[in-house]
Amino acid sequence: MTSAVVTQKLTKKYGRKTALSDCSLDIPAGHVVGLVGPNGAGKSTLLQLVCGQLNPTAGSLTVLGAPPVTGSPRIGFVAQDTPVYGSLSIEDHLSFGKHLNPAWDDDLARERIERLDLDPKQKAGKLSGGQRAQVALTLAIAKRPELLLLDEPVAALDPLARREFLQGLMEYVAESGTSVVMSSHLVADLERVCDYMIVLVKSKVRVTGEVEELLATHHHVTGARVDPENLGPGRTVIQARHTDVQSSLVVRSSAPIDDPAFSVAGIDLEDLVLAYMSEAANGRDRVLEKQR
Ligand SMILES: Nc1ncnc2c1ncn2[C@@H]1O[C@H](COP(=O)(O)OP(=O)(O)OP(=O)(O)O)[C@@H](O)[C@H]1O
Known part of the structure; x- marks a missing residue:
């Protein structure tokens, strides 16, 4: 069984604050993994370490068999605040994506934007929170990443949009085989889409495993x-x-x-x-x- 992410005693401190402590995980590839835990448990910190945006204080990790690299085309990351460039249009974002990513799937990106009923000329800063989240997901999956990291992707979505988002994600995963790690407080949503679970509490891994086995x-x-x-x-x-x-x-x-x-x-x-x-x-x- 290949691993998407392996961490050994991974620890991250911000000054004296420990955000993640001795975290040892072996996340198998080809799963949709739910990452849950109370506020401040360390979920965003773990995802940012995996995508290379943060460096560990101690311990080690490999992602897709290698040390993590910021901006890797093999990893799609949608951060919690769904960052987009407010003064640029959706079209500009798609052009950037195409320019920066060798495996960019322009048809997939444009078809998704059309299905979401979004105007490509619209400035990203004028989108609603939910629309921004959808654009950020589109940019992440059009990279055709091997690993997709989603930090509370549905938090800003209304219930119908949430359902459609998760449905779209499942269809994409079934067709592409991409590994996904997704944090959320909405366990009922995760139950519908995840087949593997990690529970983090107070910077420590409490339990991890296949949902069926758990x-x-x-x-x-x-x-x-x-x-x-x-x-x-x-x-x-x-x-x-x-x-x-x-x-x-x-x-x-x-x-x-x-x-x-x-x-x-x-x-x-x-x-x-x-x-x-x-x-x-x-x-x-x-x-x-x-x-x-
Ligand atoms: N840049 C930072 N500087 C200092 N402390 C930080 C920083 N980022 C996070 N922390 C602290 O690290 C701990 C873990 O934060 P993290 O954002 O990883 O938690 P989380 O599980 O994602 O929380 P939430 O569910 O509220 O998003 C928290 O106590 C938080 O206050």
Whole structure:
């Protein structure tokens, strides 16, 4: 299996602030990868390291088998603020793209702009946030990159535009085989399009893997109140909520949980992600419980 991105103990600090800490990942090629985590978790930092816009403070990474290079034609990057040149027209942007990228697909770019009902003569600075996001995506995919990095690409889109954007992205990926890493807070959207997931919390990777495998190995478990430490071997409690008499847990276990003391149910991706995102808070709660 080839890798799109490999990082080893990748760390990025801004002054004394650690944005990414000891991040080790092996992202397989040919996947649509969802990158999720709370605000400030380090998602944009990771994407900017992968596209070569930032240099690591420590650790290493390879992207498509080589060190990352800023502006590489092999990588398409749409930053969170969807940067375009406000005083230039869409047409100017397409000409720049064509000039700078050897594999530029002008037909694809123009067909997309037409389908989006955008006037190529329109100045980019006069576009709405959603239209800018669509133009930025068009510029990124017309490069015909091997790896597409999207930092919250749908944040500015209305629900219908979001659906069309993701649909268009899926069609493009199916036809081109491009690897995609896409950050978003909208886990329900990611669930529709991603087959691989990375959850980042407080600058650390909490969980990573194929969505199918993650869903198969995580379970909602409820039953009489239980100490999460005593759930048995091979079972990791990711999230625990308790009343005086009952426990409600999210548990990771490769083997089925067939203990009759528990009621076990499947989990959807949103609940799984939220369980990892609230793990830190749960740890704090447990300490507080012990202190009482
Ligand atoms: N240029 C910078 N200078 C100093 N600190 C920074 C800089 N960029 C990011 N940070 C800090 O690094 C941490 C990670 O930021 P990052 O933008 O990577 O998070 P994120 O997961 O993308 O967040 P969000 O979901 O809010 O976009 C945050 O605490 C942020 O304040």
